[in-house]
Amino acid sequence: xxxxxxxxxxxxxxxxRRNYDAILAAARKAFEASGADASLEDIASQAGVAIGTLxxxxxxxAALVEAATRDGLENLVAHAERLTAGPDPLDALTAxxxxxxxxxxxxxxxxxxxxxxxxxxxxxxxxxxxxxxxxGADLLRAAQAAGRVRPDxxxxxxxxxxxxxxxxxxQAASGRDGSTRFLQxxxxxxxxRDD
Amino acid sequence: xxxxxxxxxxxxxxxxRRNYDAILAAARKAFEASGADASLEDIASQAGVAIGTLxxxxxxxAALVEAATRDGLENLVAHAERLTAGPDPLDALTAxxxxxxxxxxxxxxxxxxxxxxxxxxxxxxxxxxxxxxxxGADLLRAAQAAGRVRPDxxxxxxxxxxxxxxxxxxQAASGRDGSTRFLQxxxxxxxxRDD
DNA sequence: AATTTAAGCTGAGGCACCCTCAGGATGTCA
DNA sequence: TGACATCCTGAGGGTGCCTCAGCTTAAATT
Numbered sequence: 063x064x065x066x067x068x069x070x071x072x073x074x075x076x077x078x079r080r081n082y083d084a085i086l087a088a089a090r091k092a093f094e095a096s097g098a099d100a101s102l103e104d105i106a107s108q109a110g111v112a113i114g115t116l117x118x119x120x121x122x123x124a125a126l127v128e129a130a131t132r133d134g135l136e137n138l139v140a141h142a143e144r145l146t147a148g149p150d151p152l153d154a155l156t157a158x159x160x161x162x163x164x165x166x167x168x169x170x171x172x173x174x175x176x177x178x179x180x181x182x183x184x185x186x187x188x189x190x191x192x193x194x195x196x197x198g199a200d201l202l203r204a205a206q207a208a209g210r211v212r213p214d215x216x217x218x219x220x221x222x223x224x225x226x227x228x229x230x231x232x233q234a235a236s237g238r239d240g241s242t243r244f245l246q247x248x249x250x251x252x253x254x255r256d257d
Numbered sequence: 258x259x260x261x262x263x264x265x266x267x268x269x270x271x272x273x274r275r276n277y278d279a280i281l282a283a284a285r286k287a288f289e290a291s292g293a294d295a296s297l298e299d300i301a302s303q304a305g306v307a308i309g310t311l312x313x314x315x316x317x318x319a320a321l322v323e324a325a326t327r328d329g330l331e332n333l334v335a336h337a338e339r340l341t342a343g344p345d346p347l348d349a350l351t352a353x354x355x356x357x358x359x360x361x362x363x364x365x366x367x368x369x370x371x372x373x374x375x376x377x378x379x380x381x382x383x384x385x386x387x388x389x390x391x392x393g394a395d396l397l398r399a400a401q402a403a404g405r406v407r408p409d410x411x412x413x414x415x416x417x418x419x420x421x422x423x424x425x426x427x428q429a430a431s432g433r434d435g436s437t438r439f440l441q442x443x444x445x446x447x448x449x450r451d452d
Numbered sequence: 453a454a455t456t457t458a459a460g461c462t463g464a465g466g467c468a469c470c471c472t473c474a475g476g477a478t479g480t481c482a
Numbered sequence: 483t484g485a486c487a488t489c490c491t492g493a494g495g496g497t498g499c500c501t502c503a504g505c506t507t508a509a510a511t512t
Contacts, residue, residue, distance in 0.1 A: 075459055075508055101498065112462045117500065119460095177428045219442065222435040225428070226421030233372045233420070240417040247414065251446015270479055270488055296469065307491045312471065 067186045070120050070129040082119050084109040089130045098127055098171030127175055128186035134165050135190045142197035152210035155201045156249055159224055162194070163241055166228035170235060173228040180221060195221065212252055223248050262381045265315050265324040277314050279304040284325045293322055293366030322370055323381035329360050330385045337392035347405035350396045351444055354419055357389070358436055361423035365430060368423040375416060390416065407447055418443045 072079055088109040092100035102123065106116040120126035138161060145154040166173045179187035180195065199217035206213050227248065231241030267274055283304035287295035297318065301311040315321035333356060340349040361368045374382035375390065394412035401408050422443065426436030 073459080077508070078460060081460085102500090103498065113499090114463070114501080115461055121500095123499095174428065181433070215442070218433075219435065219438055222425045222439050223421075223442065226418075226425050226439065229424045230417045230421050233369065238376070238413075240414065243414055244417050244421065247410070247418065247446060248443065251442060255450050268488080272479065273489060276490085297471090298469065308470090309472080309492070310490055313489070316471095318470095 067184050067188055068121055068125050069186055069189070070125050073119065078119075081109065081111050081115055085111060085116055085119060085126075086129055089126050093127070093130060093169040093172075097169055098123075098175060102126075122186070124175065125186045127172070128190070131165075131168060131172065131187070132190060134168060135194060138162060138165050139190075139193045139197050142194075142201060146200060146204065151201070151204035151208045152253065155205040155211065158198070158201050159220075159227075159249070160245060162198070162224055163228045163231060163245055166225065167232040167241070170232055173225050173232055177221075177225045198224070210254060212254055215252055223252070262379050262383055263316055263320050264381055264384070265320050268314065273314075276304065276306050276310055280306060280311055280314060280321075281324055284321050288322070288325060288364040288367075292364055293318070293370060297321075317381070319370065319374075320381045322367070323385070326360075326363060326367065326382070327385060329363060330389060333357060333360050334385075334388045334392050337389075337396060341395060341399065346396070346399040346403045347448065350400040350406065353393070353396055354415075354422075354444070355440060357393070357419055358423045358426060358440055361420065362426040362436070365427050368420050368427055372416075372420045393419070405449060407449055410447055418447070 070082075073082055085105065088105045089100075092105045092108065102116060103113050105126075106113045109116070116126075120129065138158075141161060142158050145158055148154045166176060176187060176191055179185040180191045182188060195217060198220055202211065202215065202217055202220050205211040206215070227241050227245045230244050231239060234240055265277075268277055280300065283300045284295075287300045287303065297311060298308050300321075301308045304311070311321075315324065333353075336356060337353050340353055343349045361371060371382060371386055374380040375386045377383060390412060393415055397406065397410065397412055397415050400406040401410070422436050422440045425439050426434060429435050
């Protein structure tokens with residue numbers, strides 16, 4: 063019923079903290095290299111730790127992904143707050159979206175996890191996703207209030223567009239990166255037509 | 258060097274054909290239910306066949322996916338040709354895109370495979386993807402020639418938008434389907450602004 | 453410093469899936 | 483009715499997931 067998501071926390075004992083950090087570092091490297099489905103046993107051995115230790119700190123793959131991406135996404139939310147203060151709401155929105163796409167495609171498979179977490183509470187990343195949702199919605203509302211973005215666009219739709227762009231970027235990992243242009247097309251598509 | 262993609266073909270002996278068909282039917286069902294990463298051993302046993310037999314007919318998962326989706330995509334290409342003859346090139350393009358999104362998201366994981374195959378020869382689905390690329394490019398060119406779609410849009414970009422929409426649809430499998438609206442936004446975004 | 457104890461660590465082991473291949477079965481053609 | 487090419491089988495080795503019983507150790511207590 064309550065389906066509490068497991069959020070990994072830095073353990074109390076010194077050796078525990080050491081291992082926690084080592085695992086996280088190894089995981090970031092492995093995810094970057096092999097995507098979100100990198101071998102957990104590889105990550106453990108890369109961190110110089112037995113597999114059981116990894117599972118002690120991060121009982122599920124999702125928990126590990128969440129921990130590995132938390133910082134980046136926190137920054138994204140923080141940056142949104144800074145942008146809100148800026149002069150041009152459309153510039154703020156587009157800048158934030160560009161940045162979001164980059165973060166969403168940090169490694170292969172991440173967008174899918176985030177998209178899943180967005181509307182599924184009981185997922186480790188849900189909290190962070192909700193925060194991003196709020197940030198994006200605020201920026202969107204501001205741009206709409208300024209009459210710069212079509213008023214019928216909902217935050218959910220904005221995130222679909224964002225995720226789509228991130229997914230395209232993720233696919234194109236090797237070679238051609240269509241995501242910049244993708245986002246440009248989308249942005250030009252949703253801005254109001256008074257140019 | 259030549260990296261010939263393996264395209265499964267219906268075998269000569271009667272028992273071979275029987276099994277080939279049974280496997281294909283089981284695969285379609287399994288992919289629909291569990292996505293492109295459904296268990297091949299399950300598919301084999303569902304088809305009443307040993308695992309080695311499955312591998313005989315479809316040496317890789319990609320080959321099986323290709324065979325399982327060939328018909329649908331062939332229809333898509335055929336439909337494009339019929340649409341080309343129609344009166345309104347923009348209607349033709351949008352109708353085709355809508356249909357394409359549906360086919361691309363027949364089951365979870367397919368868009369990714371197709372997006373990969375699009376520019377990677379030596380993949381079983383590459384041939385079919387190229388055919389679709391041509392179809393889409395033709396429809397796009399026609400709509401652009403009629404001045405209905407922004408002239409700087411390339412076929413590659415069109416497919417990125419298409420794939421993005423299909424991916425969103427695939428994600429939303431359970432519950433909310435954002436892809437219709439996604440495609441609408443994209444389409445309104447790329448049409449020329451004379452309304 | 454010795455004791456206690458809770459936090460942490462280990463890695464074997466069961467399970468699922470992947471893919472191969474040697475040996476056996478059988479459809480087909482003459 | 484051979485004879486042969488095609489086809490089928492399923493055990494087996496490899497990888498990865500995840501658990502858990504037993505051991506180790508940091509740190510709090512006396």
